[in-house]
Amino acid sequence: MDWNTFTFDYRYEFNGLLPRIVAIEANKEAALNLVLPPDWKQQLDRLNRVRAVYGTTALEGNPLSEAEVSKQLEILDEQGGGTPQTSKLTREQVQIINSSLAQAWVRQRFQPGSPLIEVSDILEMHRMVTEHSDTKDNIPGEFRTFDGTVGSPEAGGVHKGAPYTEVVRLMDDYVRFVNSRKMIEGEHPVIRALLAHFFLVTIHPFGDGNGRVSRLVEAGILYQNGYNIHGFYGLSNYFYRHELEYKTALQKSRANIPFDVSWLIGFGIDGFAQELKGINNFIKTKLNRVVYRTVLVRNYNKRIGTRRRLLNQREYSLLEVLINETEPTDPFSDSPSKKLRFTELVASSYVQGAYRKVTTRTFHRELLRLANLGFITFVRDESVQDWIVELDFKAIGKY
Numbered sequence: 001m002d003w004n005t006f007t008f009d010y011r012y013e014f015n016g017l018l019p020r021i022v023a024i025e026a027n028k029e030a031a032l033n034l035v036l037p038p039d040w041k042q043q044l045d046r047l048n049r050v051r052a053v054y055g056t057t058a059l060e061g062n063p064l065s066e067a068e069v070s071k072q073l074e075i076l077d078e079q080g081g082g083t084p085q086t087s088k089l090t091r092e093q094v095q096i097i098n099s100s101l102a103q104a105w106v107r108q109r110f111q112p113g114s115p116l117i118e119v120s121d122i123l124e125m126h127r128m129v130t131e132h133s134d135t136k137d138n139i140p141g142e143f144r145t146f147d148g149t150v151g152s153p154e155a156g157g158v159h160k161g162a163p164y165t166e167v168v169r170l171m172d173d174y175v176r177f178v179n180s181r182k183m184i185e186g187e188h189p190v191i192r193a194l195l196a197h198f199f200l201v202t203i204h205p206f207g208d209g210n211g212r213v214s215r216l217v218e219a220g221i222l223y224q225n226g227y228n229i230h231g232f233y234g235l236s237n238y239f240y241r242h243e244l245e246y247k248t249a250l251q252k253s254r255a256n257i258p259f260d261v262s263w264l265i266g267f268g269i270d271g272f273a274q275e276l277k278g279i280n281n282f283i284k285t286k287l288n289r290v291v292y293r294t295v296l297v298r299n300y301n302k303r304i305g306t307r308r309r310l311l312n313q314r315e316y317s318l319l320e321v322l323i324n325e326t327e328p329t330d331p332f333s334d335s336p337s338k339k340l341r342f343t344e345l346v347a348s349s350y351v352q353g354a355y356r357k358v359t360t361r362t363f364h365r366e367l368l369r370l371a372n373l374g375f376i377t378f379v380r381d382e383s384v385q386d387w388i389v390e391l392d393f394k395a396i397g398k399y
Contacts, residue, residue: 001160001254001257003162003163003166003170004166006162006166006170007258008173008174008177008199009257009258009259010195010198010258010259010260010261011258011259011260011261011262012191012260012261012262012265012266013262016266017265017266017269020266020269020270020273021188021190021269023273023277024190024227024269024272024273024276027273027276027277027279027280028226028227028276030280031276031279031280031283034283036283040283040286044279044282044283046073047282047331047332049073049100049103050066050069050070050073051066051236051237052099052103052219052234052236052237053069053073053096053099053100053103053236054066054069054236054237054240055236055237055238055239055240055241056099056211056212056215056216056236056240057069057092057095057096057099057212058240059211059236059239059240059243059246060095060209060211060212062092062095062096063092064092064093064096068096069096072093072096072097072100073096073100076097076100076101091133094132094133095129095133095134098128098129098130098131098132098133099129099212101128102125102128102129102212102216103216103219105124105125105128106125106216106219106220106223107223109121109220110220110221110223110224111223111224112223112224112225112226114224116178116179117175117178117179117196117217117220117221118175119171119172119175121220122171122175122200122205122213122217123141123142123143124141125213125216125217126140126141126142126206126209126213127140127141128140129209129212129213129216130206130208130209130212134207134208134209136207136208137207137208138206138207138208138209139207142206143164143167143168143171143205143206144164144167144204144205144206144207145164146164146207147160147161147163147164148160148161148204148207149161150201150204150210157251159202159204159250159251159254161202161203161204161205161210162203162204162205167203167205170203170205171203171205174199174200174203177199178192178195178196178199178217178221183195189221189222189225189227190222190227190268190269190272191265191269192221193217193218193219193221193222193225194218194261194264194265194268194269195261195265196214196217196218196221197214197215197217197218197268198214198250198253198259198261198264200213200214200217201214201250202250202254202259215234215235215236215239218234218235219234219235219236222234222272227272234275235268235271235272235275237275238271238272238274238275239271242267242271245267246267249263249264249267249268250264252264277334278332278333279332281331281332281333281334281336282331282332284336285328285331285336288336288393288396289323289327291396292323292391292393292395292396293320293323295395295396295399296311296316296319296320296375298399299311299316299399300313300316310373312366314354314355314366315366315369315370317350317354318350318351318354318366318367318370319370319375319376319391321348321350321351322340322345322376322389322391323391325338325340325344325345325348326338326339326340326389326390326391336391336393337390337391339381339388339390340388340389340390341381341384341386341387341388341389342378342386342387342388342389343386345389346363351363367389373395374392374394374395374398374399375391375392375395376389376390376391376392377389377390377391377392
């Protein structure tokens with residue numbers, strides 16, 4: 001690559017992208033049209049914060065688990081979001097705190113309608129993500145003063161960033177490119193965000209933190225254009241879950257001049273569509289369970305005889321237990337319920353207590369009755385040699 005004649009030229013195949021862009025817009029509109037209770041919004045926002053921070057730091061080799069990331073953010077929230085005493089934290093913990101604070105700053109800076117991105121914004125993002133943690137060959141908030149490489153043979157090869165003597169000029173050109181009419185009016189916002197990400201890590205202006213900053217720039221552009229529905233999030237978690245594909249896509253996009261970014265754009269669009277779909281899954285799962293509970297109350301109070309309700313007390317309570325026990329492990333997944341084995345249900349404290357004074361036959365009879373009424377389903381899973389008990393949300397429409 002000749003950096004003296006470098007230009008922000010790129011190409012990609014648009015064929016095949018249109019249906020995926022339509023899917024993004026459809027999921028965006030579906031989420032926008034839903035008014036969420038405040039506690040749902042807070043939970044969704046927090047889950048997205050944890051996923052974004054975990055994903056972007058894990059991509060850079062941070063070993064802390066998602067649960068540990070969540071714990072650090074809880075501590076940060078309890079302190080009111082202020083900068084903690086870094087001397088009491090490990091380098092990895094500081095990276096987590098830094099990424100969360102930088103994410104909050106980007107969210108505030110890139111509100112819809114805010115001014116376009118400037119070089120000073122990028123320098124501030126870098127300062128925030130690397131301060132007190134990434135000190136080797138790196139000065140927080142300043143461009144690098146040495147030449148370097150990035151990448152690995154297993155992820156498509158090694159890339160040499162721009163000569164450090166050209167970084168200031170190239171970053172000025174970069175901001176003009178990202179804010180150009182061609183980008184703002186000619187490209188879909190998700191494609192613009194992905195191109196901004198790609199060209200920043202290609203220039204590689206910093207000693208460390210280039211990936212984290214590029215993903216913040218990407219998330220800021222998406223947020224500024226109204227693509228962060230019911231919370232602040234981006235593609236970091238998706239990139240981490242598909243790390244090799246992500247890093248290979250970046251390297252493959254640099255293989256030819258002008259840059260052929262077809263694979264990266266397709267990969268990123270698919271990822272963002274999945275993220276938006278996950279948001280809708282979260283909302284749908286919440287709504288299903290709220291309405292299902294309402295249906296249970298109504299049918300517990302519904303009399304079908306002088307001494308008989310549609311659901312008796314044990315049946316009603318058993319369904320309440322199932323609602324809690326089948327809460328999805330991943331609230332963004334396509335599956336509305338966690339699979340619960342029949343043997344696990346039998347061994348639960350509720351079943352052991354509620355059916356202690358009656359026969360096993362009574363328990364089986366009531367469980368089958370709930371299935372016949374359409375409140376639950378049984379599916380045989382031969383891989384575990386057991387029946388799987390699941391809620392049947394079609395009961396919402398039936399009752």
